[in-house]
Amino acid sequence: MSDTDRSHDVVVWGATGVAGRLVAAYLTDRYRPTDLSVALGGRNESRLDTLAADLLDRREGWDDLPVVLGDATDPASLRDIARDTRVVCTTVGPYTRYGTPLVEACIDAGTDYCDLTGEVNWVREMVDRYHDAAVAADARIVHSCGFDSVPADLGTLLVQSFALERHGVPCDAVRIYLESGSGGISGGTLASTAELFEAAATDPLARQALRNPYSLAPPGERSGVDEGMHQRPRRDLLRGEWTAPSPMAATDERIVRRSNALLGYPWGREFRCSEVISTGSGLKGAAGATLLTGGLGLFAAAMSVGPVRNALRRYVFPAPGEGPTEEEAESGNFRVRLLGRGTAPDGRFTVDATVGADLDPGYGATARMLGETAVCLVREDVDSPLDGGVLTPASGIGLPLVERLRDVGFTATVGDAATGNADGA
Ligand SMILES: NC(=O)c1ccc[n+]([C@@H]2O[C@H](COP(=O)([O-])OP(=O)(O)OC[C@H]3O[C@@H](n4cnc5c(N)ncnc54)[C@H](OP(=O)(O)O)[C@@H]3O)[C@@H](O)[C@H]2O)c1
Incomplete structure (x- = not known):
C-alpha cells in the first residue's frame, strides 16, 4: 500500500492513558492539521471521544481529531490501524503484555512505529523475532523513545x-x-x-x-x-x-x-x-x-x-x-x-x-521525545542508513531528533x- 493511501500521519495508540494523552496534547499543540494529521487510538470509544472533544476545544486550527478503535489483544484490529497510518506511536504498556501484536501488525503493513518501552526483556524478544522481517518490510520499529533511552x-x-x-x-x-x-x-x-x-x-x-x-x-x-x-x-x-x-x-x-x-x-x-x-x-x-x-x-x-x-x-x-x-x-x-x-x-x-x-x-519531556520521533519518521527527517529493522533512537533517527528537541x-x-x-x- 502506498503512503498516500493512508488516512493518518500518526496514530497515538493508547491516547487515553497518562503518557498517550500528553503525546496527543503535545502534537496538536505543536502542529497544525495541515502539517500533521493525527488520530487518537485506543479501546474505549467514549473516553477517546471525550479526549478528542477536549483537545479540539483547546487547539486553534484543529476541527477534527479522528478516533480509531481496536484492542491490543485483537490482531485484526491492529492490522487495520497499522495499514491506515504512516506511523504508530504507542504508549500501550506494559509492552511485554500488550506490545507484540502491534509490532507484528506494523511490520505486516510496512508501517513505522515508535514506543516508550523500558522493558529490556521484551525488546530482546522483538529483536530476535522481528528484526529481519522489519528489515525486509522497510518498517522502522523504534523502541525506547522516551526518558528511557x-x-x-x-x-x-x-x-x-x-x-x-x-x-x-x-x-x-x-x-x-x-x-x-x-x-x-x-x-x-x-x-x-x-x-x-x-x-x-x-x-x-x-x-x-x-x-x-x-x-x-x-x-x-x-x-x-x-x-x-x-x-x-x-x-x-x-x-x-x-x-x-x-x-x-x-x-x-x-x-x-x-x-x-x-x-x-x-x-x-x-x-x-x-x-x-x-x-x-x-x-x-x-x-x-x-x-x-x-x-x-x-x-x-x-x-x-x-x-x-x-x-x-x-x-x-x-x-x-x-x-x-x-x-x-x-x-x-x-x-x-x-x-x-x-x-x-x-x-x-x-x-x-x-x-x-x-x-x-x-511525562512532559517524554511526550516531546516520543512525539518528535513520530514526526521524524513521518517526514523522513532521519539521519540513518537503516530503512527498516528493530531500531533505537540513535540508529533509527539520529541527530535530527536532537535538533527538533x-x-x-x-x-x-x-x-x-x-x-x-x-x-x-
Ligand atoms: N520511557 C519513559 O520514559 C516512559 C515514560 C512514561 C511511560 N512509559 C511507559 O509507557 C507505558 C504507558 O504508561 P502510562 O502511564 O501512560 O500507562 P496508562 O496510563 O496505564 O495507559 C495505558 C494505555 O494503554 C491502554 N490499554 C490498556 N490495555 C489495552 C488494550 N487491551 N487495548 C488497547 N489499549 C489498551 C489504556 O487504555 P484505557 O484508557 O482504555 O485503559 C491506556 O490508554 C508504560 O509501559 C510505561 O512504562 C515510559
Whole structure:
C-alpha cells in the first residue's frame, strides 16, 4: 500500500492513558492539521471521544481529531490501524503484555512505529523475532523513545559524532550521569516495572536478557568488553564525585550498545558505556550514593518477591491510568551529562555533553521525545542508513531528533571538556 493511501500521519495508540494523552496534547499543540494529521487510538470509544472533544476545544486550527478503535489483544484490529497510518506511536504498556501484536501488525503493513518501552526483556524478544522481517518490510520499529533511552542514546551519539568530527576518532568510553531530575510517576510505568520483575522471576530468557550487557546486540554479537552495570556506590574517577547505580542503566546501556552495533560499530568494538546517578563530592556525596544504592536495592529486593510485588501493585502503587496531569508534566526538570574519553594521535581528549529540559522527564519531556520521533519518521527527517529493522533512537533517527528537541526547549550541548569549545544550545 502506498503512503498516500493512508488516512493518518500518526496514530497515538493508547491516547487515553497518562503518557498517550500528553503525546496527543503535545502534537496538536505543536502542529497544525495541515502539517500533521493525527488520530487518537485506543479501546474505549467514549473516553477517546471525550479526549478528542477536549483537545479540539483547546487547539486553534484543529476541527477534527479522528478516533480509531481496536484492542491490543485483537490482531485484526491492529492490522487495520497499522495499514491506515504512516506511523504508530504507542504508549500501550506494559509492552511485554500488550506490545507484540502491534509490532507484528506494523511490520505486516510496512508501517513505522515508535514506543516508550523500558522493558529490556521484551525488546530482546522483538529483536530476535522481528528484526529481519522489519528489515525486509522497510518498517522502522523504534523502541525506547522516551526518558528511557533518548537522553542516553542521543547524548552518546552527540558525544561520538563530535569526537569523530573534531578528533578523527570515537571515544572508547562514554559515561552517562543522571545529574538531577524531578518529576512524577504513573501507574502504567510502575505496572511495566512490575512486569519486568515478574518476567525476571519466571522466564529464563528474560533473566538472560537482564544478565548479558550485550543482550540487545544482533545475535552472534552478544559479547564484548563491558561487564555490566554498576551495582555499588563508587567514587567516579573521571569527575572525582560519588555515584550510585542508575535504575535506568539496564535499558539505557543496552540500547546504546545496540545503536553502536546497528550502525556498524562506528564507535569501535571495544566501546564501553555505563550509566550512573551523580550524588556529589565529599562525605555528603558518599552518604547520598550509599543511601540511594540501599534504597534501590531494597526496592529491587521487594519487587523480586512475588507476593510483595503483587501487594505493592494492589495497595501502594497508583493504578494504571493514574499519574501526572498535563500541568504537572510541564513542571519538573532533568539534566543528563555525558563524558566521553578517547585517544587521538595527538593525545587523550574528553568530550562533555548535556541533555536536559525544564519538564517532568518521564511525562512532559517524554511526550516531546516520543512525539518528535513520530514526526521524524513521518517526514523522513532521519539521519540513518537503516530503512527498516528493530531500531533505537540513535540508529533509527539520529541527530535530527536532537535538533527538533532543541527547537522545543531542550538543552543539548557538546564540546571538548578542556577547552569548553561547545556546539549546540
Ligand atoms: N520511557 C519513559 O520514559 C516512559 C515514560 C512514561 C511511560 N512509559 C511507559 O509507557 C507505558 C504507558 O504508561 P502510562 O502511564 O501512560 O500507562 P496508562 O496510563 O496505564 O495507559 C495505558 C494505555 O494503554 C491502554 N490499554 C490498556 N490495555 C489495552 C488494550 N487491551 N487495548 C488497547 N489499549 C489498551 C489504556 O487504555 P484505557 O484508557 O482504555 O485503559 C491506556 O490508554 C508504560 O509501559 C510505561 O512504562 C515510559
